[in-house]
Amino acid sequence: MRDGTPLTGDFGRRLRHLRTRAGLSQEALSHAAGVSVRALADMERGRTRGPQRRTVQVLAEALGLDDAEAADLEKSAAVGRPRPRTATGPAAPGTLALPRDIKDFTARGPALAALLELAQDTGPDRPGVSVVTGQPGLGKTAFAVHAAHRLAPHFPDGQFALDLHGMDPEPTTPRDALARLLGALGIADAAIPAGTDDRAGLWRSMTGDRRMLLLLDNAVDESQVGPLLPGAGPALTIVTSRHSLAGLESVHRTDLALLRREEAVELLTRIIGPERVRAEAQAARDLADLCGHLPLAVRIAGQRLLSRPHERLGKLVARLAAEGRRLDGLQAGSLRVRAAFALSYRQLPADTRTFLRRAALAAGADFSPETGALLAGLPYDDAVACAEELTDAGLLQSDAAAERYRFHDLLRLYAAEQVAIEDGTEIRDAALDRTTRWMLRRATAAALHFDVEHEGSPPGGAHDGDPEPHGDPDPDGAPAGREEARAWLEAERAQWLAALRRAHETGRHQQVLDTAQAMHWFSDINQHWEQWVEVFQRSAESARLLGSRRDEAIHLNYLAWSYNMCVHDPHNALTSADAALAAARDCGDGLQEGWALGYGAGALHRQGLVPQAQARLRAAADCLASQKSAQARLAELTILNSLGTLLRQAGQPVEALETHRRSERICRAGIPGRTDELIALYHAVARQQIGNDLAALERWSEAEPPLRQALAAFETAQMPAWAGPARLDLGHVLSALGHPEARVTLLAARDDLTGMRSPRQAEAAAALEALSASSALSASEETADAR
Template sequence: MGTGTPAGGAFGAHLRALRTGAGLSQEELAHSAGVSVRGLSDLERGRSRGPQRRTVQALAAALRLDPAAARELERLASPGRPRPAGAKTARPTAGTVGASGATASKPRPAGAVAHHTLALPRDLSDFTARGPALDRLLALVEDLDPARPPVAVVCGQPGLGKTSFAVHAAHVLAPHFPDGQFALDLRGMDPRPVAPRDALARLLRASGLPEDAVPADTEDRAGLLRSVLRERRVLLLLDNAADEEQVRPLLPGHGPSLTLVTSRHTLAGLEAVHRTELALLRREEAVELLTRIIGPERVLREAQAARDLADLCGHLPLAVRIAAQRLASRPGESIAKLATRLAAQDDRLDALRAGSLQIRAAFDLSYRQLGEHTRTVFRRAALASGPDFSPETAALLAGLPPRRAARCLQDLADAGLLQPHPTSDRYRFHDLLGLFAAEQAAEEDTPADITAARTRTDTWMLRRAAAAAQLFNPDHRPGDPCGDPDPATAPAGHEQAHTWLDAERAQWLAALHRAHAAGRHRQVLDTAEAMHWFSDRVLHWELWAEVFRRGVDSARALDSRHEEAVHLNYLSWAQDTCLHDHTTALTTARTALEAARAVDDRLQTGWALNYAATALIGLGRTEEAIAHLHRAADSLGGGSDTQSRFAELSTLNTLGRHLRQTGRAAEALAVHRRSEALCREDLPGQPHELLGLYLASARQHIGNDLAALHRWNEAEAPLRHAVTRFETAQMPAWSETARLDLGITLRHLGRTEEARETLTAAHANLSRLNNPRRLEAADHLRALEVLDPAAPHAGTA
């Protein structure tokens, strides 16, 4: 077997001196030259054979060496390069028994193959990024065990640069494999990929066997290839593999070889392989690729446009390369001009074309390989709303049974056309693939097909959303029919319902809008009404204003004055609580009051006065608000039904809060004690959960009333009760305000460390919720710092 002399100290020391003289770290030089940090480190320490000429040229360019210095670096590198063993045998001699037992020609000695038809393709001089992936391959080579020759599968979606990476890696790793590097395109995207039998023949001939020495049988050819590779240090690049059956016969059995396999499919059935799943480039890496192709001057002149262009290409290497090569061929065109064109969604795939390179063509190759049902799932999934979608959405849009659609989604993920979520059963498109899928839907599906798919999906989604939200209705009883379109898979209990409504909110909200536009007003009202009780769990969702606005519009379309009043009240609540738009909320509440009085609805009259008061408080008109709340309590008092009781409790709690905030804490405490007592009065058939939440709210207010009266020791217990109860119910918008109130109380009790811990948690959680009281939490934390400047800083608003 041929060997090479290590690069040694001369080259390594000289390279290290050049790098440090240029003020570059190993990471910076490796990135600029397109080599791995490990490989560069080995060269500098003299642990590697001499680098290939193209590597030296890349290093010289990255170091900005003049021609004389570049020639000197090349001179020092050349003695260490591996050279083939000195056998001059032009063709094998007879006498070796092949894998099938027949007499075959003797393979050429290791290292003797100087020329063959499967030479590595040209490496890209502008290859960018992929350092960690390359380092993993280098580690694989360094730890190579001939008893288990490694196979590395490089997979991922179309356009990630799998072949470019594998070719670059093969060139970088070539010095480790002096007995040959062979690259074979298996044409996995063609209608008829290369058959394993033909691929074996080409590999055997490239290894030095003459045509008449290649067995006829596929298994015999596979065995002979394993025999040939047993003693050779060979790198095999099997590019564009179709499936496992095509690749498996080509793999070495023993010997110091490395096999790189690229495929748009995951090849999950290949056993004992190392997987390199390429990801999208980071934004800075995409800009670096652009820079290498069109030059740093143009990128520096339009730095923001370059970043925008990288984003519009979705950080997909092929898309960035096409855009860059288009710019390179038009040196007078600005980056901003191309970015503006790409920003027009309808034109983006057309614009991503440079000569024979087309992003659409790359996607189309994979799409045409799919079966009929899988193609339908792919293009119809583009109709889904939101950043990702579930298998049930895909099945509904495609009009397929769920199990069949799930298999199609797995096939699409294996083909790199969809990105599966790492922890949940959901999928998403890369932006450009999503545009391509939408194109296919527009071309292959009729408008009637698309309308039917959306209507079918929207109807199902709204029924499931309403059924899930109804689980939060205090009048709902376990086991009651809920109208879910598929009871077998329906969410069971609050946690599952909350999870589903959150995951699918973009989908059911879009369905609600389309139902309203289509005139399905009863469906809109039923959905919006069902959402009413669930909306209290997620006050930070700004979408509630959209939901209840659609409810108001549909009630008016149906000429239902009562439902108009109901949904106007819901809308006023959303405008005030979720959007913090107090002026609009007051106008809406007054309109609700008119509608409620027109139909003599005492319950909705009370709610309208309540919501008007809340908006008035937000506008600083406190005395008017308190007067509204007294009138609301009078309207609602004495009601024995569930809805009236809850409305009265809400009104009392709100009234007491505003009395406290105007300095009338003793009056507030009396009102909240009345609310607490009402929570303990039984409502026939009423579950305790919602009453328990109202009780927690009353006790939070009682704690704050006591704090306002400086009865700090008495305030702690009711506030702790409120935090615990709201946490158990998974209502962060409520639990975190109660936690802030508890932290303030602890601070006044002089329990500094406990107060700091509580306030820090409240501040962090309120910030995540974008709750205005995060500013109050920050103020109290700063006050603690004044007391103890050495304490760790907990952050500011």
Template sequence: MVGVTELREETPGPSFGHTLLRYRTAAGLSQRELALASGLSVRALRELEHGRAAAAQEKSTELLATALGLTGDERESFLLLAREGRRRSSLSGTTTMLYGLPAAPALVGRDDELGLLSRAARAGGTTIVIGPPGVGKTSLAVAAAERLKVQFPDGCLAIDLRGVDDHPVPAALALERMLTALGVPSGRIPPGEAERSSLFRALMRDRRVLVLLDNAADESQVLPLLAGGEHCLTIVTCRRSLAGVEPAQRLVLDMLAEQSAVDLLTTIVGEDVVLGDPDAAREVVGLCGNLPLAVRIVGNRLATRRHWSLSYLAGQLRDEHRRLDSLAAGDLRLRPAFELSRRRLSPAAQEVFRRLALIPGAHFSEELAAVVTGVSPEEVEAQLEELVEASLLTVTTERMRLQFHDLVRLFAQERLAAEEAEDVRAQLRDALLTHVLRRATAASELFRAKAVGVPRDSPFRSPGEAKDWLEQESTTWIPVLRQATEARRYREVVDCTWALYNYAHGREPMYPWTDVFGCGVRAARELGDQKAEVNLLSQYGTCFHWNQGDSERARDVLLETVALAEEIGHHWGAMITHSAVGWPLLSLGEPEEAQRHVDLALEMSESYDFFETRFWMHIGSGGIRLATGRFGEALAFLTPLLAETTERIGETNQELAGKTMTLLRMNIADCLSGLERWQEAAEQYHEVIRLFGTERPTYRSRVELLVCEGTAWRHAGDFQRARECLTRALELCDDPTGRGDRKAVEAELALVPAE
């Protein structure tokens, strides 16, 4: 229980006279009839009901309660209200002693949440503030109560329910303390929880009181403590959602935004420190996961160690093995906050919690959770629910993925190392690697040029489902490839990375492909598989150009790969590498050499499958012509390719069909633009955008394509269509998938004449 404070009463609370009038009306009695029944005069009743007398004397109040037929909690509330009225009269407007609000640090970055609680105050009822340990639930609730207390003239009641302790405050004890704060003599407080709860609600019925129930344990503790009065606001803070508390409004408190976290750090260490090294300040709060408690801890550490710099502190926090040790300053410690939540979990949920730390991804599915924990899907669902309820896991809004806060993950890793034997950890890790590698390989196989339909033994029902899996699990399968390489599972790594080649084409900006194919190259070399080495080196080198913009490194790797392919007689590997090296050579100012390589690749491709090989050799040769400004030559080269592709489109899968057609039409549109055949170019760009549909574009962003189309329409003289395209492009600039330059779009839009 927090201490006692003095709160000035701005206006009187629920008057005895108003309550008397309400009970008399409910009883169907006139003033004269009540006067006869109670022995009071009509004049005395009139004075009370009109508020000209604060309250009746104790004996008169007893007589009135009897005459009105009041019993139980209603009678007790009526008598207590009379006592308060007499006390107010004797104090003549001085202060009233009530249980006050706990002290809390300054609140930063929670304006939206404070606004929501302010709106809740007008409506009354119950609002539950939910969030993980250290997110600032108490700070928010106390700040809101301080701001809102003027709206609750009958005072504020605040109690720490100690919900994560081994022995939370029993509801009966909390009720006893709140009833005492409301002025109920100890001798009149009922012995049982239910009776105390009933009396508490009766006392709150006509009052305007703000009740703060901090650090609640569960529904059984909270439900008896709800005020119930329509003019009262109860704010509950809890790590759990308290689904059984209804009706209630719920406010899920998330991490601070980066700038708000920096602002919080500034309030502790001073503006001069943060402005002196703003990059280090951002890194520090990022390593704290923008968790307010963690930011406060590191701020206090820095404030008490003036010889430290922000960059030194950031260096300490970078070490994941020491980070939780670093997040302690005086009485502020992060690890115990997490431990209190963990201890309240069931043994099964504790086991799942620590084993989930083996998943390297930022988020994960229930299926992956079952694999890595060794628990059946049905059982793991229940344990995950418990972890989410305890705010140790969160559910992402997109596609219902589960995720750890970074610091909670580190805590789970500590528990894993402390509580699971090494052989168990190794077994679980192997199960994870096997599952993810097989899934990634199977998913990627569905993007092969010859993959029409889904094999019976595939874990995926469609290429779309496979694509979704690869996108959603990318934060897992990429680090799993690294782990599998370190674990010397070389054959599986080679098979997986080579399968990913099919998926990678056209998705160059989306993933760190140099890391992916680098794992494959290392694994192939360890196996002594030179053919696989060539295939994967071709992709590895290509990614230096397309992903990292390092054309020199790309050229060097690819030319060495050509030499190796020719040395071992790997015709197909030499062909695809000749085609790949053309683009970095062009970027390095060697257009003739670039054309020579891609044309050689085209000659070598004649005996291979169209969609798997020949199409790409053709598009490479035509693309170099286009990139060097030979628009007519490129158009003449690509036009028959469009006819053949259209004729053979049924020979490949839907994704590759769409990818080839969009890439080909985009190149043709660029040729037409270069030739200033503007209307034809605009129509081709429009068709490319249509082919993309709702899919995320790969080779060029939707904004870029809309600008191309809009520019072509402007040159063609169709200003309305130009404006429509460019306006749409402007709208998409802020979309994460838009990848658009707002200033460039605005500049192009300004060139469209006004109608």
């Protein structure tokens, strides 16, 4: 024993002890040794029991070990290294010929060109190595074989291909692979050395001056490939693997991507012939889409159609359109998409298999490790390691900028199948419920960063009979501040919305109400999100099922707002507002009655019913003026601003200005119990409308300052849904003044409003056209005057 750890064996425990003794985190040791964090984690957890000698050496140097300790560490690694299998004897010379090329090979032009350039760059001191990686079904072997045939004339000293059986339970060992390669070069069985290192040395010496091409197909890892690579000379080696083989240094990489749609249709055309594709062009495109543009899937579909020359493409499209039958439909003879995925799936450790299949339950196009951890029931760090392992294995694609991952559509279907087979309904539902509870607690806490009325208590208070805890489920990892909260809510939009659906469908109605209530102010900032209609439909229904008429009135009002502002549907907005009005009157809630009248007025105005809208707004103002609460004062401000706007649009700008000045006076007086930040927002709205009233009276110079003040306030509060319209209003005034900032202001407004799908984007475009026409006319007049 030395410092409490064994001299040999249990490499992972010894490495972890030495790292801890040195005071290094995995990240720090990774940086010092040049070994990935995932590889270190695998070593310490015992997943990698016998790393390569070179890896052990760099770890020993980074840990500052003396010679004796380094030797001990190497001994413990050697114990875990796989023993070579007994050789079955080398193949006869020439038996490692390239497989047959595929005549209908399609696309991959840039990748082929890059390989040709690499082949031309090889020389006596520059052996080339290209690693071809990608997810199952991308056609890595087909690409490598096709490339090898194309490149064969450049390598007159021979072309050899060896399948390393990386997906088999026992992949080919380097020792056995070297025996086959040496045999292919004509070395007699008796002359082949016994040890792997000696065989590798003989292989390198024999290939040092040969211009030869070597295809190593289906590699499992770097330790399998490393001894097979020529050390010098003008050789080119093409390695294919489902794993990234990131540990191979100084190599050219070909990361195959999915085919483009037109390339997938071209492949289908080459298989079944142009006549059938021309006859059903749209069905051919639909078929390519249903295959996810995955070469293996397109080939299988094509081979199936080729074997049935009278079958219409549309028939296969109809069959594959049903997700539950798609993988069954994608098989032709021995070619099966499901089998290709299963090969990789079976190679994964148990936790990683769990992570992969449960991740298929995530909502949306991509997911975070956080979501994967919840669904799989794994610690976050383990989930990150699983996600990276799956990325390296080509089973997930990682986002280029964020820590998020996505499936290929067909692989997601396969993973979902495994959930049904291996987990069953009970475990699946438990995973979804666990994720739902966590996601809604995080979403509620994140949304409250934007609730300027929030006093620090849970949105719904303490609820009798509701055991759900409040607050963020992971305070240490919670978003800090508005920017992080906004980023999380936007990135996880699909996930927390799916959680809200599940909570509603499984009867967790109080949690639905709490989350929707917390989202109230955040929804104002993101009015262009159409899903607010669903959020408030579900919360209003949950309130009804809980028997709370007051909550029903609140959430029906939110629903009326979302119909008005998010999807521009005044008919449903009016229906919801009328239902909110009835609920508010039933429970005697004057505040919600005032809001319902106001939202109904907005819907009537959008339907062109201006007198009726004005009447409702006046009734709303009277109702709210009789209420004493601070919330009623805020509601009154909103109603007054809306009434003034309607008066201005009805050709009554003087009365509109008077109404908005009244709103501004309330803001200046302040509202007890409400923050300056909140009052500043309402004051900004009043200033915006005062600026518009002055513009309607053609008092342009007076209109500019309040509009600039309003825009600045909205930008400071990070409320783009409010800043966009204010910028457009300012642009109109600047145009009328002939201000040099007019054009850039209108351009920015148009872009903002277009991004939010606001109906006012057309108004911004028209203002820009008018400004351009005016500028052109002025230039023409100046030219005429100059003449």
